[in-house]
Amino acid sequence: MADREDTLRENRAAKLARIRANGLDPYPARFHRSYDTATATSLFEELEQNDPAHEKLQNVTLAGRITSIRDMGKAAFLDLQDASGVIQALLRQNNLKDGFDLLKDLDIGDHLGVRGDLIRTRTGQVTIDAMELTVTAKVMRPLPEKRHGLKDVETRYRQRYLDLIANQDEVMPVFVLRSKVVRGIRRFLDDRGFLEVDTPILVPVAAGAHAKPFVTHHNALDQQLYLRIATELYLKRLIIGGFDKVYEIGRVFRNEGIDQDHNPEFTLLESYEAYADYNDVMEMVEQMVSTIAVDVNGSTEVRIGGQVIDFAPPWQRVSLREELQKHSGIDLESFDDDALRQKAGEMGIDTKVLESRGRLVDKLLSTFVEPHLIQPTFVLDYPEDMSPLAKAKPGAPGYVERFEAFAFGMEIANSYSELNDPKVQRERFEDQAEIQRLYENEDVDRQDEDFLTAMEYGMPPTGGLGIGIDRLVMLLAGQPSIRDVLLFPQMRIQQGGSAEENSEE
C-alpha cells in the first residue's frame, strides 16, 4: 500500500517520464540566462522610465525555481525564485503553442528556464511573457508549504536547503551577513599589515585553551592526534619566526556540550601583533567590531533580544576585581581559595565538584557579572591561574594583563599581553598540570614542549586576540541562537529503523 509521500513522488516520476517521452531532457547540462531576476526587473524598469513608448525588454532568458503556479486553463502565472528574488512568468497557449503542454508536467519546486519578453501585467507586475520553456531540473519531492514556510526547527537545521528555499527572505540574509563579517575582518586586518596564515588542525598536543579535544588517529604515523582547540601556540611560533602581524580565521573543535552559544566546531579569529599589548588590542577590537557593524548593518547599533547594543567606540573598561565586587560583593583579595569556595557556595554557586580558584572566579564572573554586560564592555585584569599564557600585570601580583570583551551578556573576545618569558611559561604549564592533578575533572591548558622550545628562541612583546566569529555574527545579525548563524549546526545522528544498541556509560 502506497503511503502518501510515495504517491507524491510517483506523480512526479510520471511527469518526469512524460517529459522524457516528449524528447526533452529534464536535467540538461546547462542553460544560459541573460540576467538574474532582480537585474532583469531593474533593467526593465530603467527602460520603462527612459522610454515609456517602448517599455519592453525583449527576448531575454531567465531561470529559477517554481514556487507558485496559478493555472487558468489556457494561461498560467508562475513565480520563479532565484538567489536575487522572484519574478513572475506568464505562460500563454497563444505564445507557446505546443510548448504549453509542458505546463501539466510542471510542479512547484521545478527549475525552469524561460525565454520571452518582459512586460507589465494589468495589475502592474513585471512579468516575463514566455515564448519558450526549458525544464532545467525536475523536482521529485514536494516542497514545504509556501504560506507558512518551514517552521519545524529540526528540519530547518537538518535540511538547511529546505529552510533556504522556504524561508529565503529571512534565512539567506543571515548567511550573507556572516560572509560579509568574515570579509570585513580580513579587509580590516589586511589593511593594517596583518598576514593571514593557516596552521595545523591535526595536532599532537591540543593546547592553547581550556577545553576537551576530539581525538583521532593517523594510520601511517600510527600516532594519536587531536583536532585543535585553538590556534594560539602555532601563531606565536610565527611571531617568534619573525612575522610581525599574523592572523588566522579557522575552525576549532571542542568536545563539549551544545547549547545556544556553543557548537562543537566553531570559527575562531586569532591575531598576534608584535610590539603591541592588550591596550593596543582593545583599541583594535573596538575599531574592528564597530567598522564591521557599519559595513554589514549601516550602523554601529544592533537590535537583539529586545535590546539595542551600540558598538561605537570607546567601549566601557572595567576591572574584573571591581566589577565582581560591585555585582556580588566579593572582593577577591579578601578570600583565600577555601574561603572563596565557601563564599561562592553560600551565594548559590554549585561547588559540589572541587574546583580551582580560577574556575571559581570564572563561575562568579559568568553568574554575577556577565549578565549585566549588555553594552560592549572590556573586563580587565584576570587572575593569573586562569590565564596561563598571559603576562603578569606589573604592580598587581597574581593578576595578568588580560581582557575579555562582552556584549549582550556574552563573551565575544579574549586577549592578553602575551607571556614571553620561557621559564615563567614553563612554570605556568606546570601549575596547570598541578591543577589538573588536584581537580581531576578540570580541563586545563596542556603543556606543549615544542612550543616551549620555540619560546626559548625569544618572542617579542606581543598582543594577542581571539574572537568567536559565530558569536559576533549572532550579535550583528540579531540571532540569539548560534544554530541560526551556522548553516549546518551539529545534530545527533538520526537512528534508522533498527534498534541498534549503542549503550554507553
Next chain:
RNA sequence: GGCCCGCUAGCUCAAUGGCAGAGCAACUGACUCUUAAUCAGUAGGUUCUCGGUUCGACCCCGAGGCGGGUCACCA
C-alpha cells in the same frame, strides 16, 4: 546528565478517554492578467517507537528516540 515543553497527512496546524479533521500541496475537471487565483470533485494517517491501563487511547501511565528550552558542564 537533571527538569520542563514538543512530536498528528508532504508542509502549517486542530481534535472532553468515544468514527482523526482543516488549510496549503497532490489528483480529476472548468477557466487566457493571476498573485493566499477562483469554482466543482477525488484521494491521502504506523497520531515518533515499544509496552501498559481501559469495553474503548492522539489523549492516561511506564520505558525509549529525536528536537527545543532551562540548569549543570563548558568559552
